[in-house]
Amino acid sequence: MCNPTRWAFAAPAAGLLILTCCIAAEPDARVRPGADTVQGLVVHEWGTFSTFSGSNGTNLSFSPYDNDLPDFVHGYLPKNSKAGPQGGLISLETPVLYFYADRPQSASVQVDFPKGIFTEWYPYAARSDKKLAWDHISVMPNEPLKLPNETKKSRYYAARETDAAPLRVGFFEANEKRVEQEKFLFYRGVGDFDMPLSARAWGGGSFTVHWDGRGPEGDLVLVQIEAGKLRFRPFRLNRHKKGAAQADIEIPETDSTIDQLGETMVKLLIEKGMLEKEARAMVKTWSSAWFGEEGTRILYILPPEVTDAMLPLHVDPKPKSLVRVLVGRHDLLTPERERRIDSLESKLNDDSAPQPERDAARNELAKLGRYTGAVREAAETRLKQRR
Template sequence: MKRVVRISIVLLISLGVVLGVVKLRRSSHANNKASSANQNNLVVHEWGTFTSIAGKDGVALEWRPLNGSIDLPKFVHTMQQEGLGLRHSQTKAELTALVRMETPVLYFYSSREMNVSAEVNFPKGKITEWYPQARSVGSTINWGNFKVSPGAAFNLPADYSDNHYYAARETDAAPVQVCGSSGKAAEQEKFLFYRGVGSFDLPLSAKLNSQQIELKNTTKDPISSLIVFENRGGKIGYQVVNYFTGQKTTERPALDDNIDSVIRDLKQTLIASGLYDKEADAMIKTWRNSWFEEGLRVFYVLPRKTTDEVLPISINPSPTQLVRVLVGRTELITPEMEKAVRKQVSLLSDASPKVREEARMEIQRRGRFAEPILKHMLDDETEPAMRARIKQTIASVSRTD
């Protein structure tokens, strides 16, 4: 009887030990999983812009968005450079498209150093500029594996200090380091940067009809925020439209506001869309001179679904948070613009070389938007002599190096 009791006690003790070991192993496994999850606590934020020009019907015009001044540091890689097996029969300035995809940047946040890979697809477009170097570039850009190094003190590349590119660095994001290929040195930056051109359906059409702007959301998804902005002769006006679906008509803005006011509202929109405070500041600082220059335009935050369809993205390991804030910018050609350019076109045939040169410079001052304005004018022009001058001017501004 005592032997039976002893055996029972031994069995109970053994069973308790086994259960304890199993429980300990389960607990250890759970802790390891939690620890691994914490170690892979990767957060990725992206911002960028799409620029288009609305035609008379409100639909985006085909234009040559790269026919303008180079606004990037020399160290940024371009589609015309040798390397990575890239070959292009066209120059950048000859590319025509509906949309210019400008400065998407990807920020990475992590509590520890980690290896990450990232790829962005642009099915209906072409990548034209990027930094750091990528493994493959075309309608897809793939950086392969790179290192995210929070707190690292890299010597980031610099070219000339007043370039707006550098403003995007003014965040708390971790620096990234991409290994060089074919004996080239590694490249470091505070983000992954890329640009491109493409032709795809935009979620918004905008049409100027006298003093009213007719807006149409072409998708089923709401546009969370929209700003109609105008700078005419240095006078500023803007209107804010929130949660926009279907169609809406708004008045052309009264020119009684100021830049600080529109920046404040735009920053609030960017933060509400998911950007950190410093990221919103960096985006606005990057584009301030261009966004608020002379002209009438509409800014809107693309629905996330549209962003993911236009630019599918793959990041490994999968981030615990992925924020993508792309701002559409639609330029509207106004009667005032056409009148001013028409005057300059007339002066191109003036007897004075000085007057002709000043007129030419005024037209060139409109940069990449000069050609679309001239083509817009040509649609309505009936006088043969003026039509001939406009065509000649279009040919002049269309010449590439």
């Protein structure tokens, strides 16, 4: 990641004033941009965020992904910092903004994260903890711009597989003009607040999903990956009372495939206004995480009003159409998995246990990845309560 001190030269104060005062387009406008049909400026955004809880529904703080981005992406930590990424209850991951236009033009964008902190972004932007501003973006339809690339693999690049216009962002560094180019605007962040969705795992494949407020329209998807087997079930929140929505749901007994789940997600994204290439780019970006990481999770699309409150977005000039689709991923532990984790943590803390067994326990816990710290802390709490 690049040194964050560089952003100070990115945008003049006047540019920020324009961004603050501009008005976003109506999010329910459904203009379908194509190579020969787009008129004016059209902006589409997709993004993801993760939350995590124990079987009792209590959200747990965890560390975000920190090694899956190219080195050219800017970050709030210096590139060689030994400090870990800031964690929280929410990890905001890969929101990307696509631009479609019938002619080359200039645009400015500001996105705010009132309850969180922005941690990564590209191209270059003026950044504070709760605000990112891109000024003087050159939207260049059909222009064959050279985009940055690195030899190491990253899920980042899949988001380029759309018909969106290439973008060019200029900025000054040490009084020297520089340029960065990309097919989208990208950003990430972390937050420390609860989302409307929560879930309880009762054991035996049974779950209760609760939504605080008016629930999302359309399907949510319950996914479980265990011992290499994938099972999923689309469902809806079907009980509404006292300003909340709820559903009881069970893991199906039949196995499915990654392709089947991927097509289900693509269909849901298209129904919310994404173009097919955008939807497939999103699913390709996150398939290894959504469909490959072992565990139980709920995938759902955030209602537009919740997205706009969580991440206010301003685009100047006002787009003819603005579509925003934010997918939530809520991972949760089942009682069965918590018992296994408690056993591993107990083994790891047993000084009398053979070292190979303790090493095996440590290695198995490490497979929980970014959730390992939160999981082990929760296990320690449960073990202390039993003593």
